[in-house]
Amino acid sequence: MPELPDVEGFRRRLDCCGRGCRVTGVEVLDSTILRGVSARRLTSELTGQRLGVPWRHGKWLFAPTDGGPTLGWHFGMTGSLLCGTGREEPHRHDRLLVGLDDGVRLHYRDQRKLKGVSWLREREVDRLLEGLGPDASDMTRAELTEALSDRRGTVKGALMNQSVLAGLGNLLSDEVLWRARIDPRTPARHLDADAVRTLHGAMRRTLRTSVRAERVPPRPSWLTGRRDGPDPTCPRCARRLEATRMSGRRTVWCPHCQR
DNA sequence: ATAAAGTCCTGAAAGC
DNA sequence: TGCTTTCAGGACTTTA
Structure with a gap:
């Protein structure tokens, strides 16, 4: 949790x-x-x-x-x-x-x-x-850019790594990437300035709402509200969501919206 | 029985 | 090549 x-x-x-x-x-x-x-x-x-x-x-x-x-x-x-x-x-x-x-x-x-x-x-x-990176809830865009710039692993792995930034886990990482329309398998350092800007905005908005709810809210309009269903579909485009294992964790994303 | 939103440890890959 | 850093996967623990 x-x-x-x-x-x-x-x-x-x-x-x-x-x-x-x-x-x-x-x-x-x-x-x-x-x-x-x-x-x-x-x-x-x-x-x-x-x-x-x-x-x-x-x-x-x-x-x-x-x-x-x-x-x-x-x-x-x-x-x-x-x-x-x-x-x-x-x-x-x-x-x-x-x-x-x-x-x-x-x-x-x-x-x-x-x-x-x-x-x-x-x-x-x-x-x-x-041993911990900056707290995710008050991280600036410049800090996020800096944190991701040298990472050769996937962006999903970087977001979950507490020494890169502190606070995101599996659910939040997937949620933020889905909102930002970024494929979780993308190497972190391949993200351009635009992508980092979008990612940063998505992270801030997702965190603000989640902190108010004291959890990642499993709303049907969020990825988190869909991921555990029997046949999960994307809240945005209604297509089938993809699920695999990445960095040892279940990763869910929309292959149509996130590329 | 399998899988679960956490991190730690390990062997291996990548980088210099 | 060799040393160091980084990465992905398994281990850990308990129960639905």
Whole structure:
């Protein structure tokens, strides 16, 4: 599930439920989701801390604490962050619960445990960011041009590569390329200035709408709304969509509109 | 059983 | 040729 718009939704949730609150309790329900920190250490160091202003880069969510390290959340393919009252039974996929002094309890929920939660000092946050390209939602056209110019792989591969630009995943990449009418197999560096301009505009518009919806909306007028049907057709030209595997992921596009 | 919206690792290809 | 960087595919994990 989580690409940039989903994680931005989690950030907002954390911002309104958790910002400025003090942590009253930590329950690690499955310690295998902790990265680089033990359950014992996270519990003792996080309890009593006050949460600062949460921020996001790409698909990463960061929750700084006033004195100490920063909680770094990554949601893999199936993760989410929810706010509860603290009285409900934890869901079977809840892996970490964080109780706050405003009565809210945060639930880090994840079916497949592909990623997890880390407890990061400032330089570890910096090191992590060094591996990521600019955040896709505030990337300029010049930055996109620069990011794609040296890439010899496909444009689809480049858009999904978090070190090139951060935030797009499989669904968004396909959606943006479909809107921009660009064949996903095109080598990134073959895109001319016009194509990059179109791609940049498509990315901005797609992200703006998706962030508002906190997901890539599966509307019938979007590629995302069609791709999982039994016999998917293009919302624009009604012809049959093509599906293959690219960079290990299912890729859907319209061979008529995208060339 | 197959496939799934995440990234990491590996062997191989491409570039200098 | 040889070294370095980049790429595509499989592994990881769990369940519908």
